[in-house]
Amino acid sequence: MRAIAAVAGLGLVLGLTACTAGPPGAGGPPDASRQAEPTPHPLLALDxxxxxxxxxxxxxxxxxxxxxxxxxxxxxxxxxxxxxxxxxxxxxxxxxxxxxxxxxxxxxxxxxxxxxxxxxxxxxxxxxxxxxxxxxxxxxxxxxxxxxxxxxxxxxxxxxxxxxxxxxxxxxxxxxxxxxxxxxxAEVANPDWPAPASVPVDCAALLPREAVHSSIGDDVEPWTDRGPVLSQTLRQAALDRAGAVHCAWRNGFGSATARTVDLVVLPGGDLVWDAHFAAPVPEWVERESFDELGDAGFSAVHTSTFTGAIDGVVSTLSPGGAWVDVWANDEARDDDLDIAVSLAGTALQTLGP
CATH class of the missing domain: 3.40.1000.70 (PknH-like extracellular domain)
Known part of the structure; x- marks a missing residue:
């Protein structure tokens, strides 16, 4: 796995906001109050x-x-x-x-x-x-x-x-x-687990343009007209239902190489984190534990089966329980994971404890 140099300046700042209890999914002690609460489950009355x-x-x-x-x-x-x-x-x-x-x-x-x-x-x-x-x-x-x-x-x-x-x-x-x-x-029950807190900031506040430019280059601009992009649109609906914030940046469509960044912040991500990361990882992805940011984390290098391009992905949990996820794709560079780590750190600082 490539070295992650971008974390160097973030450890002290983020260490001040991290919880003292061990992160979920990383061997720490369980959160007793969270365990006592109902967790998400299917609401449709049909198996x-x-x-x-x-x-x-x-x-x-x-x-x-x-x-x-x-x-x-x-x-x-x-x-x-x-x-x-x-x-x-x-x-x-x-x-x-x-x-x-x-x-x-x-x-x-x-x-x-x-x-x-x-x-x-x-x-x-x-x-x-x-x-x-x-x-x-x-x-x-x-x-x-x-x-x-x-x-x-x-x-x-x-x-x-x-x-x-x-x-x-x-x-x-x-x-x-x-x-x-x-x-x-079929009957549908009402959720009996606590509603996650909403994300209090928008894309411009989570990742100011200056932060994106300094990490990936000054030819990337906010992709404000992207809209829903998941081919299984039901999943887009689930993100919206959960109050997730999705932000994107890109270079020009006529550029010689593609350069994009995606940020997703999912409130209540701690409720589903362990189950998601217990699932198998595809053979074209190299995933590692990553504890430099937030309360828990994983980094991943994704190699496209179509183009061979290598993308960087970092997933972290904020102290407030939100899942912060950054995907960086730059076909002309090999430091996509460093870019993702840097931008995730900026977003975590904005979200705070």
Whole structure:
């Protein structure tokens, strides 16, 4: 792992705000008050085996599929923080199958507000209108990685389906029809865990332009019109539900090399931190524990399987329990992790204890 030089000036300042108790997930003593409180759990009154049964699998896939764990990548980055946000939002996550054919179902409860706000973005990824629920959008793709994705508003609940190895629309409908009906009719409980404190500052305060310029270069500007960018739009809805702040910076689209920075701050990240980082790490990611910032942390080097570019990711917990996550991508440099560490330190100082 490359040396992390950018931390040098931050240790003293951040040490003054760090909690004395050991960080969650890093071998420290448990927080008794936090343990005594309810933790996030699915709010939909249906288990996975009640969502999809053997008859549905036979109608859609032609055979039953065995239970598997929902896919989680145990490191940082906006998409992975969003996976953790699903847990904070009380979502239900289920998966069945193997590497050749599988079905993944995510349900975000009581999400009609998020659906109304994000439906137009959803249609960019899945432009075909479906026939189920209050509204539905889907797309199916053949080729080397065949499959269908569908998102449906089932009553008040947002259902996202990824059917890998299935490309026939009639087969997709055979899965969706009973699934959507069951979700629409299911009861939804109210969260019984404490609501995380909101992030009190915006992007300009979390990372002033001067801080970004000094870390990555003066040709990077705020990416203010980025909007929702996750292809599984349900995860964007989960980030919004959790009160996450997402900030981005980039150089010009006509530049010879891409240069971007993403910052995500997830309130209540300490409630889902341990479970997320217990998940396996993809083979193209090198992850290490990182205790120079905040109450707990992991650094990661991500090597793109498409371009070979190496990105730096740092995930830390603020003393207030927020997950601070920075992803730095500069195709022309090899110090992306140092950049991410420096910017995460700046954001942590802004958030304070």
């Amino acid at each position: 996975c085996d009640e969502l999809v049964d053997a008859d549905v699998f036979r109608a859609g896939f032609g055979e039953p599929l065995g239970v598997r764990a929902p896919y989680v990548e145990g490191y940082g980055g906006m998409g992975n923080v969003a996976t953790a946000a699903l847990a904070l939002a009380g979502a239900t996550r289920c998966a069945w199958g193997d590497d050749e054919r599988y079905l993944e179902v995510d349900v975000l409860p009581a999400a009609e507000t998020e659906w109304e706000r994000l439906e137009a973005e959803l249609q960019m990824f899945q432009p075909q209108e479906g026939a189920h629920g209050e509204a539905a959008w889907f797309s199916c793709r053949p080729g080397e990685r065949p499959g269908c994705r569908a998102d449906v508003l089932a009553g008040r609940n947002w259902v996202a389906v990824n059917a890998f190895g299935l490309v026939d629309v009639a087969a997709l409908d055979a899965v969706l029809a009973p699934l959507v009906a069951r979700v629409a009719a």
